[in-house]
Amino acid sequence: MIKRRLTNSEQPKGRSLWQDGLKRLGRRKLAMVCFAVIVLYFLLAGFIYFAELIDWQVGPIRWQEEVGGAYEGPSSQNKFGTDIFGQSVLRKTLYGAKISITVALCASFISIVIGVPLGTIAGYYRGVVDEIIVWVYSTLSSIPYILLILAFAVVLRDKTLFGFKLTGITSVYLAIGLTSWVGLCRLIRGEVIKHKEREYVLAAKSYGCSGARIIFRHLLPNVFHLIIIDFSLRFVAFIHAEVILSFLGLGEATRPSWGVMINDARIELSRGVWWQMVAATAAIFFISLALNIFGDALRDAIDPRLRKAA
C-alpha cells in the first residue's frame, strides 16, 4: 500500500482542548453576548478603580453628590431617580459594580488560592496529607454553607488581622473566600487523582520528573479548565452572597453596593420608591444571567463531561 501524506486541510485537526472549546464557544452567539456583558461589568469596575486612583471626577465617582431632591422618581435628568439624600441612583448602581465585583473577585481569588494547592497536594501525594485535607474540608462542608459564611462573617467583622482592620467588604470576601474553597478543592483533588494514573504522568515520572514539576507542568494545565469553569459559575453565587450579608448588616456600609441598595429599598418600597431596588436588582440580574449562561456554555464547550456535576 502506498503511504501518502495527507494534506493539511484533510487532516482532522489536532486542536487542543482549549482551542477546540473556545472555537465551539465562539460559535454560540448568546454566549458571546453574555461574555461581552461580563467584560463590560469588569471594565466598569476597573474604570471606577482607575478613576478613583487618579481622582478623575466622573459621574460614578461623584455618587455622593446631591443631584436633586430626596426620593425623586426617574426623570430625564436622573434616569434612575434619586435616593434619600438626593444622590443619583444611577451613579450608585454603577459604583456598586466596583464593590460587587471586588467582593466576588477577591473571594474567588482566596478560594482558588486555598482550594487549588490543597486539592492538588491532596490528590497527588495522598496518604496522611490527603487524609488531613479531606478531613478539613469534610468538616467545613458538614456545616450548612449559609451558616458557615455567617459565622465567619460575624466573627471576622471588625477584627484586626495582621494589622489589617476587617471592615466592610474585607470581612465579606474573607468570609466567603475562606468558606467556599471546599468545593473547588474537592473537584481538583478528584481530577488530580484521575490524571495521576494517566500515561502521560506515569511517563513523566518514569523519566524522573520531580513531584513539583509534574504538578506544575503536567497536572495543573490539565485541570486548569475546571478552575475557570468553577470560577465563572461561583462568581454569581458570590455576588448574591454579598447581597444577603449586606442585608444582615455584615457587608459594606460606607459605599453604595447593590446589596446595600436593595436593603435600603426595603423601607423605601412602602413609600412607593421602587427605583433603587429595581436598579440594583437589574444590575445583579444582568451580570448573573450573563455569568450563568456563559459559564454553562463554557462548560459545555470545554468539558461536556462536567454536565453531570452540575
Place this chain on the structure above:
Amino acid sequence: MTTYIIRRLLYTIPIVLGVLLLTFVLFTVVGGDVSIEIAGKNATPETIEEIREEYGLNKPLFLSWDSQFINHFKSALTFDFGRARDRELVVDKIKRGVWPSLALTVPMFFGVLIISVSLALVVAFVRGSAWDVFAVVVCVAGMSIPYLSFILLGQYFFAYKLGLFPIFFSPDLSMAEYVALPVLIGIVTGLGANVRFYRTVMLDEIRSDYVRTAFAKGLDARRVLFKHVLKNAMIPIITRVVLAIPFLFLGSLLLERFFGIPGLGYLMIEAIGSRDYFVINAMTYISAILFVIFNVITDICYGLVDPRISFD
C-alpha cells in the same frame, strides 16, 4: 447492614470533632469576650469580672484540664449549650423555633421538589425543543434575580398591595395562613435552580443505554420516564433531597425575618445581630450533626434504591 451503619457512624467522629474545633476557634478564640455585652449599660468593672468568671472566660484556652476548649467539648457532647444572652436556655430556644421553621420549610421543600421534578421530567422529555430552551432560560433568569428582591417584591405585591395574604405573623392567625405567602415565595425562588438540576439529572438518565433498550421494547414515553428513568434518577434526587433535610430544620433566614415567623432562621438572624455566640455555636453544631447523620442516611437510602450497592 448494622455493621455498615456502625462503621459509617464511626467515620463521622472525626468530622464531629472537627466541627467542635472549628466552632471553638471561631467563637471563643477569634470571637472573643462577651462579658461586657452581658453586663449591660450600667455595668461596673467588677460585675464584668464576675461574668467572665461565671462563663469561664478567664480560664485558659487550651492547655489545662479545665480549659475552655475541654469545656466546649463537654458541653457540645452533652448538648448543653448553656444560656443565651437573654438568659434563656439555648436548647429551649431551638426547640421552640423548630416547629415554625418546619411549617415553613417542609411545604416549601415538597412544593419545590414535586414541581421541579415533574417539570424536569417534562422538560427532559421535550429536550432540545423550543419549550426546553424556554424552560432553561426562565430557570436561569429566575436564578439570576437576588433572593432578597424576590422576597421584597413578593411581600410588597401580594401582601401590601393586593392584600391577598397576611403581612406578618400574628397570634390570631393559623399557621397555614401566615406561612402561605412565604412558602409560595420560597417555592418560586427555589424552582429555577432545582428544575435545572433535575433536568440535568433526567437528561443524563435519558441518554443512558437502558432507556434506548426500553424504547426498543416498544414502551411508550410515559412508561419509560416514570418507570425506568425516574427510578434511576432517584439516586441523585435522593442525595439532594436527604441532604436538604438538615436545612429544613434551620428554617429560612430571610423569609422568617420578613414575615416574622418565629423559627430558627429568625433566631439565627437575631443571634448574629446581637453576637450571641452561644446561639450561633449551638445552631452550627446541631446542624453539622444533623448533616453528618443525614449523610449516613443518604448512603443507606442508596442501598434501598440502588440494588448495585450492598452493605456487606
Place this chain on the structure above:
Amino acid sequence: MSENSLALSIQGLGVSFFTEDGIARAVQDVSFSVKKGETFALVGESGCGKSVTALSIMRLIPQPPGKIVSGDIVFDNRSLLELSEKRMRGIRGNKIAMIFQEPMTSLNPVYTVGNQIVEAIRLHQKKSENQAWADAVDMLRKVGISEPEQRVNEYPHQMSGGMRQRVMIAMAVSCQPQLLIADEPTTALDVTIQAQILDLLDDLQKQNGMSILLITHDLAIVAERADNVAVMYASRIVEIAESKQLFQEPLHPYTKGLLKSLPRLGLGREVKRLQTISGTVPDPLHFPAGCKFHPRCSVGCSDKRCQGIEPELREVGNGRHVACWYAQGYETEEEIKEYESKYGKK
C-alpha cells in the same frame, strides 16, 4: 426477488444530525434489503453510520438533533416511517427487536432481569403476570442461562457480561420477532463468549425463522454467519454482495483494505504482515469531496474523478453492487461525463 420474500427493505435512507457545529450527514442514500430468514450483515468501522441505520429502522434516532431526512424503510409491506408512533410501538420489541452492543449498560440496573423481560412480554402479548414470568424463565433457559428460576430474580449487576447479553437476547426474542437487529452484539464480550452468543443467535434463528440484521465491524464474524453483506464507509454503503463472493473477490478498495487487515489463519506457516488502511475515518461534519474514501484509497487517491465526483452504488453484474469508479469500470473522465449525462450530475 418477490416482495414477500423480503423481511426488510431500505431505500435511499438519509439521516442527518443537526448539531451546533453543523449538519452531520450520518447516513446517506443507504439502500439494502434483508430476506426472510437470512442473516444480513452491515459492516463498517465505527462512526460509519451503521448503528444509526439500525436505530432508524427502530425509529429510535434521538430527535433532535437527529432526523431521517429521506428514504423509506419497508417492513412487512408497510412503510415504518409513515406509521403512527403508537403503531410503531406495537412493532418495536414485537415484530422487530434489537440487541445492543453494551450489555453492561443496556439493561436497567434497578430492575431485576425477570422484571425487564416480563415487561416486554406483557407489553405485546396478552398474558397474565404469572404466565409472563413463566415465559421469562423459559426464555432464560432457552438462551442458555443455568438455574433460570433463580436468575430471573437477579439484578443485571449480579451477572457477567455474557449472561447479560443472553438476557438481552432473551428479552429481544421473547415476542418471536420477525427481524432481530443485533448491533455489535459481541464487541464488548470476551472472544470465547462471542462465539457462544453468535451460536445462540444462529440457534434461535433456526427455531423461529427470523431474519437477523447483524451490525458489526468484525469481518471474521461476517464470513462465518452472514448470508449477505453490506459494507459501509462514511455514511454510505460502498459494496453489497453475498458473503462468499465478497470474501472471495472484494471489489471496493475499502473492502479490500478491510479484508487485508484480517488475520488469516491456516494459510500455511507463513505469517503475513497485517496491513492497515492508512489515515482515519473522516468526521461526518467534514467529509471529503468526491468519493469519501479517496484520501485513503490506494487506487484512486490521485484520480481527479475520485476527488471530484462521488460514485453511486451500482450493480456491476453478478448481482453485485459497488460504489467505486474503478470497480464500475468507468476508467476515463469521458466515461464519467457520459455517465453523468445519463444519470445527471451529483
Place this chain on the structure above:
Amino acid sequence: MNGRGGAFKFFLFLLLAIMAGCDSSSPGDDSNEMILYANLPTKIRGLDTGDIGDVYSAMIAGQFFECLYQYDYLKRPYEVIPHVAEGMPQISKDGLTYIIKIKKGVYFADDKCFLGGKGRELKSSDFVFAWKRIANIKYFSKNWWVFDGKIVGLDEFREYSKNCKSAADVDYSREVEGLQTPDDYTLVIRLKKAWPQIVYLLAHQPTAPIAKEAVVYYGKDIVNHPVGTGPFKLKVWHRGSYIEMVRNPNYREEFYPSKGEPGDAEGGYLDDVGKRIPMVDRLFFVLIEEDQPRWLQFLRGKIDAASIPKDNYGQAIDVSRDLTPEMKKLNIHLKTFKNPDTFWIGFNMEDDVLGKNKALRKAISYAIDREKYIKVFWNNRDDIAYGFIPPVMKAYNPEISKLGIGYDLEKARHLLKEAETIHGGKLPTLTFSMGGADTLARQIGQFYQRSFKDLGLDIEVAYMDWPTFQDKVKTKSVQMFSLGWVADYPDTESFLQLFYSKNVSPGTNNFNYSNPEFDELYERVAVMPDSPQRTELYRKAELMVIEDCPAAFINHRVAYILHHDWCMNYKPHIFQYGLAKYRRIDMKKRAAYKELLKKVK
C-alpha cells in the same frame, strides 16, 4: 403518574400534620372577652424583675410586678403615688431614714412555686430579699447602680457576696443594717446620704418585690416565670413572636384614677373613673421589630396602637401636624408626647486628638445642622437639643437655644481653624462609631460625614453591631460615637450622673468626662430635695457641660403614636410601665373595623 399523585398526597398529609401539630388555637373565640393587642417593637431579654435593664422588658414586666410606688396615670406633671405601699414614706428630718408601710391584702399571683400553688401575701421582707439579690454580685444584676453607695450595709453585703462561690451560696438572711422589717407590713430604709430620688426609684421596675419561693423554685429559669403581685399573669411567652397574658384572678381591688389634668375629661380619659381595674381580660404583645410590617398590621387592625414609621409619616400626618383624612376615616387617633431623652454624638475625652481640643469638639457640634437632620430622618417631629436636659424635665432651660450650641457653620469653621492651631497641624481623620449597620444607621452616618465634610473635616464612619459598639464604648476605644440616654425617672439627676467622673466607662459616663468643678456641683445637687434652687443648679451644671462640650447634643425625640378608637384610655405616659390595666377595648368597634376598612378602600 402514580408516583406523582402519591408524593403529592404525602406532601399534603405532611403539611396538615405539621400544621395540626403546632397550630395554636385561635384566641378570642369567646366574644365577651376583652383582648388587647399591643406591639412589642423589640425582643425582650427576660422577665426577672431584678435584672430588667431596658424599656421594653420593663413594659412587659410592669404588667406582672408592682413596685412600692407608681406614677399617677393621668396627672401631669408626673406625680408619684403609692402602689403596694400604704402611703408615701415617712422621712426623718435628716432625710436618711424612710419608713414605708405596705398595703395589707396584696397577694402574689397563684403559682406552683408556692405551697399548694396559692399565692401568698406580700411581706416587707420580699423587698429586702429582692434588693439584696440586686446587691448580690453573683447575680450580675444590671441594676446595682440603683442602690450603689446608697443604703447602709448593702454595699458591705455586696462585698460579702464577692467571696461566695456562686449565687446559690449567698446567704440572704445576712443582716443589712439599712433594710429592716419590724413587721410584715413595715419597711425601714436607712440611707448613707440624702437621696431625694429614692421615691422615683422605688417606682422603678427593678425594685419590685420578688418571692423567694419563686427564685428558689425556678433557679436560673426565673427569667421565664414572672411571679408578681400585678394585675396580669403570663400565659404564653413565645420569645420569637408574642407574649400572651391573662388577667390575674387574685388581683386585689384597684380602681381607675378619678382625677386627671385639665382636658382629660374631653380626651375621654375619665369615662371609666372608679371602675375596677384591670378591665382587659387578655393581652397580646406581638413582636414586630420592623417598621413596615408593624405599620401595616396596625392599619389592618391587627394591633391596637403603633408609632408612625418615618417612611409612612406623610401617609398619616399632614402639613399642619394633624391626622390625614385617610386616617380620620379609619377612626384613628393621634397621641404625641415628648420623650425624656437626649441623643448626641459623644466625644471620648480621653482621646488624644479630641480630648485636648475643645475648639475641635465645638466646631463639630456647631457644624451639625440639627434641623435638617430631624427633617431628613424624623419627619421634623423631634426637638432640637441645644443641651442635654430634655424639654419634658422641670429643669429644662427655656433660654437654652441661645445658651447652648446649635448649627452655625461659620462659627464652626472659625473654631476649626483654632482647633488646627491647637492640634499643631492638619487634623487627622476622625472615626465616628455607630452601633448599627442597618439602613437608618448607614444613612445617618452618611449624613454626618457630609456635614463634617462641609466643615472641612474628614471623618470615617465605623458601623458595627450593637454589642461590638457597646464593647468599644465601654473600653474607651472609640473617638466619636452616636448614643443617647432615656431618663428612668423625672429628675434631671438621671442626666447629670452621665457626666460624673466616677461613672466613667464602663460606667455610664461614656465621654470619660472629668471636671472637678462639675463633680463638686453634682455631689452637692444630688442630695438636694426638689427646689427652685436645685433647678438653677441643674441648669448651671448643664451649661458647664455645654461649655466643655464632651458631646454634641442633637435631638430629643417626640413620639407620634396612633391608636384605633376601640382602644380606650390611651394616655401616653413616659415613666410608668404596666399600663395595660387602665386600658379598655371596645370589642364591637374592633369587630366592625374590617367593614370600615373595606368601605374606606
